[in-house]
Amino acid sequence: MTKLVRVGLLVAVVHGLEDVALLSLGRFLPVPLWAMYLIGLAASVMVLTKLLNHVVPKSKIKTAE
Numbered sequence: 001m002t003k004l005v006r007v008g009l010l011v012a013v014v015h016g017l018e019d020v021a022l023l024s025l026g027r028f029l030p031v032p033l034w035a036m037y038l039i040g041l042a043a044s045v046m047v048l049t050k051l052l053n054h055v056v057p058k059s060k061i062k063t064a065e
Contacts, residue, residue, distance in 0.1 A: 015048075018044055022036060022039065
């Protein structure tokens with residue numbers, strides 16, 4: 001399995017777990033819909049940024065200079 005496929009599967013699994021966590025949060029702690037969108041967006045950005053920084057080392061990222 002290539003690294004790209006593994007990263008894609010990992011992102012899909014993490015995103016699914018985030019959705020389940022947000023659905024559980026919405027069931028037990030009623031918050032407005034707009035707040036759920038903000039919480040979900042913030043959680044996705046934090047978790048997926050951490051995941052990608054772990055999977056793709058900064059030395060392998062090519063930047064335009």
